[in-house]
Amino acid sequence: MARPEDAPAVAGLHADSWQRHYRGAYSDSFLDEEAPTYLTRMWTERLATPTQTSTILAEYDGELVGLAHTFLDKDPRWGALVDNLHVRHTLKRQGIGSQLLALTAEAVLQWSSLSGLYLWVLEQNSAAQAFYSARGGQCVERDDVPAPGGDPARLNGKPACFRFAWRAPSSLLMDHDHQSGSLNA
Numbered sequence: 001m002a003r004p005e006d007a008p009a010v011a012g013l014h015a016d017s018w019q020r021h022y023r024g025a026y027s028d029s030f031l032d033e034e035a036p037t038y039l040t041r042m043w044t045e046r047l048a049t050p051t052q053t054s055t056i057l058a059e060y061d062g063e064l065v066g067l068a069h070t071f072l073d074k075d076p077r078w079g080a081l082v083d084n085l086h087v088r089h090t091l092k093r094q095g096i097g098s099q100l101l102a103l104t105a106e107a108v109l110q111w112s113s114l115s116g117l118y119l120w121v122l123e124q125n126s127a128a129q130a131f132y133s134a135r136g137g138q139c140v141e142r143d144d145v146p147a148p149g150g151d152p153a154r155l156n157g158k159p160a161c162f163r164f165a166w167r168a169p170s171s172l173l174m175d176h177d178h179q180s181g182s183l184n185a
Contacts, residue, residue, distance in 0.1 A: 001054070001055060001056065001057070002047050002050075002055035002056070002057050002067070002069075003047065004044070004047045004048050006043075006047060006057060006064070007040065007043040007044040007046075007047050007048075008040060008043075009064040010043045010047070010055075010057070010064065010067055011036065011039040011040040011042070011043040011044075012036070012064075013064055013065075013066075013067060013086055013088060014039045014043070014067070014084060014086055015035045015036045015039050016088075016089070017086040017087075017089070018031055018035055018039075019031050019032070019035065020089055021122070021125055021128070022122065024124055024156060024159070025122050025124060025145055025155065025156060025159035026148065026154055026155060026156065026159075027153065027154055027155065027156055030148065030153075030154040034154070035148075038148060038149060046069070052071065052072045052073050053069065053070060053071055053072060054068075054069070054070045054072060054104065054107040054108075054111075055067065055068070055069045055070075056068045056069075056100055056103045056104060056107070058087070058096050058099065058100060064088075065087065065088045065096060066085075066086065066087040066088065066096040066097065066099075066100050067084060067085070067086055067100070068082060068084065068085045068100040068101065068103065068104045069082070069083050069084040069085075070082050070083065070104050070107065070108065070117075071083055072107070072108060072111040072112070072115070073111070073112070073115075075118070077116075078116050078117075078118040078163070078165055079108065079112075079115035079116030079117055079118065079169075080104075080108040080111070080112075080115050080116070080117050080118070080169075081118060081119065082101075082104055082117065082118070082119035083119070085097060085100060085101070085104075085119065087100070097131060098135065101135060101172045102172050102173055104117070104169075104172070105117060105166075105169035105170065105171075105172035105173055106173065108169045109169055109170060115169065116165060116166060116167050116168070116169065117165070117166045117169040117172070118140075118163055118164060118165040118166070119132070119137075119163070119164055120143075120145075120161045120162065120163055120164075121161060121162055121164060122145065122159060122160075122161050123142070123159065123160040123161060123162060124159070129162065129164070132164040133164075135171075135172060136166060136171045136172065137164035137165065137166055138164065138165055138166070138167075139162045139163070139164055140163050140164070140165045141162065141163040142160055142161070142162055142163075143160065143161055143162075143163065144158050144159070144160060144161075145158075145159040145160065145161045
């Protein structure tokens with residue numbers, strides 16, 4: 001689980017992921033000039049007051065390589081919201097994202113055995129959509145992307161996103177101990 005002192009590393013990983021995958025949907029000026037500070041502030045606050053959330057970090061050789069942040073009681077219909085799932089770009093396709101989803105499902109089921117799980121993914125991020133589909137997520141809705149911090153100038157036009165949902169998060173459970181022997185999540 002994440003601690004307040006992890007905020008700078010978490011924000012750095014998050015900013016790098018946004019800069020790589022959110023171009024076109026988010027404005028370049030926001031991604032390049034504002035996002036690191038915006039995310040550092042956001043993560044400092046989140047990790048200082050982790051009420052009804054779960055933040056799971058994946059480390060390799062003492063360095064942060066992935067994170068999953070979930071609001072456990074977000075929506076009465078869809079359940080827990082995976083608000084952030086990011087893996088260091090050089091380590092994608094190594095099972096880290098699958099492990100983070102499995103650990104998130106465990107946390108959600110410990111919170112409420114009846115909860116579903118969902119997340120939003122940018123329409124332009126077809127690789128993430130394929131990842132969630134391969135793990136049993138169902139695309140159930142399309143909506144406009146909310147502007148970071150409520151500022152529409154941080155978006156390019158009106159980008160869209162898809163809600164992917166798991167009615168039964170238990171479908172994400174796996175034997176994550178055997179995925180990568182030296183990964184600590």
